[in-house]
Amino acid sequence: MLRAHNFSAGPGEMPLSVLEAASRALLNVPEVGLPLLGISHRSSWFKDVVAEAEQLVRELLGVPKHYHIVFLQGGATLQFSAVAATFLRGTGFHADYIQTGYWSEKCLPEAQKEGNIRILWSGENEGYIRLPSDSELNFSEDAAYFHYISNETVEGLQFHRLVGREGVRRVCDMSSDFLSQPVEVDKFDIIYAHAQKNLGPAGVTIVVLRDELLAGIPEGLPAMMDYRPHVEMHSVFNTPPTFAIYVVLLTLRWLRDEIGGLTQMKRINESKARLLYDLLDQSAGFYRGRAGKADRSLMNVSFNLSTCGMEKDFLIKAESQGLYGLEGHRSCGGLRASLYNAVTLESVEVLCDFMQKFQSEYAPSSASKIDNTGAVR
């Protein structure tokens, strides 16, 4: 069997050592003597799992003491609602949002159900090919919070700077780049991220939140949208997704022990992305990157072929060679390679090699142009 290289946008590639450990745990967790799925969430073993996972997020990301870390259900979608309900429900306040792609578009109607939203900037008319500069963002002084998405998975756009203004709470959906790089946590009031990109299985969402905001949460929110009971009960207010949280723990250990932390992780992620973006840039227009260069994502490389009909061939050929998950999002088509933490440099090299060969085959004249530069081969 060909070794599979998985570029899926999520649920995405996971480290092999994590999958092997999870596979064994499904049959037996030696410390307990039971299969993982049959262990009570109230057991001392599972309590330790949550505590260690929390501690590792704290260490890896440098989360200050006055922040809580909770593991919740419902994906980023429930957080779209929970964040807005937390700060807006029943108040006359508004929040500032920016609309930078598919996911920040999906997030808006959920927030609008809970209160007033002001959209500072939208990239919709331009087709979400770039992110706004600071000078384009006229933040409100009196917003209850400012919300943005650090990495737009579909379009492959990523902020490489902190966005927002002093004196206004900063809330960020980091679903697709959380723990792919260091972050200045103390600049944020809430960071949330579902697991299925860089952290583990779909079905668990990590929320890092500043302690003081708990005091202002309005009464009457559904328990699954109210951070307080989950903070108080250390993520076991109700039965949590125990398997998913355990696999997140295994992935966190891998990040610390096999990768060496977030600075090292970012360096690897940059190397992977550079390989692929260089190839796009040197393809003489055969491959066309979607995102403006300054805002290119290290996580999701969205691109097109110069001839649209060729994209289907590309996907079929890629899959026949063990390269999976390269189709673009259904909303915009095209191609996309997601380079999450667990995607190895080697996999990206295999992909680049495949893409060069594909170009030589389908457009030998453009490919020979690359050969002339000597830059790619």
Added chain:
Amino acid sequence: MLRAHNFSAGPGEMPLSVLEAASRALLNVPEVGLPLLGISHRSSWFKDVVAEAEQLVRELLGVPKHYHIVFLQGGATLQFSAVAATFLRGTGFHADYIQTGYWSEKCLPEAQKEGNIRILWSGENEGYIRLPSDSELNFSEDAAYFHYISNETVEGLQFHRLVGREGVRRVCDMSSDFLSQPVEVDKFDIIYAHAQKNLGPAGVTIVVLRDELLAGIPEGLPAMMDYRPHVEMHSVFNTPPTFAIYVVLLTLRWLRDEIGGLTQMKRINESKARLLYDLLDQSAGFYRGRAGKADRSLMNVSFNLSTCGMEKDFLIKAESQGLYGLEGHRSCGGLRASLYNAVTLESVEVLCDFMQKFQSEYAPSSASKIDNTGAVR
């Protein structure tokens, strides 16, 4: 290593063949060529997983065509909110509830956040040792719905009849006995059940709901509490817990192929429960069943030892012999054996054997009384 027998109240025992298949899939799903956790929820393979799981629930339970089946996140707790929001939010209507144990108590404040609740009956003052008879339930004619919990996991109480009245919508939390027995689905408007008792891993909740109620759902509910987008998108409105849903599918296949369906499952569950309840009844008061006989649960057998201090010894000894998960819920202490679908008759025999030996050792006089009856040994 001793073979473990797991009587955990949930997450609970799972069939070995299911765990083995899940363990293999974590490394590779042969139909796809990728590890389970890295497969996109938008892939045709996963679409088939959801469709087959839905179809199997439909077959096993005899779900009529005018009902939808969806797989959601957030546990029963999010359903406590979603059900009430669906029928009550923004209306002047009220709903009828009954308070029959720990879980129906937890459910009330969530419902009350969304509208007016009338509690028809509460077993709290009696200590939740029995369920109400029909003559004790004075149902409202004009309730938006009537809600009850078919099996109280903590106290070990189970309704062995349909509850409610004609002309009022019937909503039932079947979290701890769903798919343990046949059910007349067409008597219900909504049935919901989290998976971690009889169906699979914690982190997915199955909802069976009548089509016509979708039309009345108020606007403005958080997407994760609004059934419509999930019905419309066949449970992939947002990224679902793909692993959990796949394991539910494996368990449904096991129910059909290895057990032979719900009638057979109920027969097995009755045999297991009978063994254990007979032992309690014939222990001359050494073991004391918690629930009134008529309302005894086939799923959760809650009991006490005549001397409370002995319970700790019981748990330690049991665990040393590979019998796990026998501690009572933290709210009421005591002991509890959960006999979910995947717990085998053999495991219950091992438990009964252990309990008889324990009694002989700790209270030889009472044990000899049993010997005299000849009923137990």
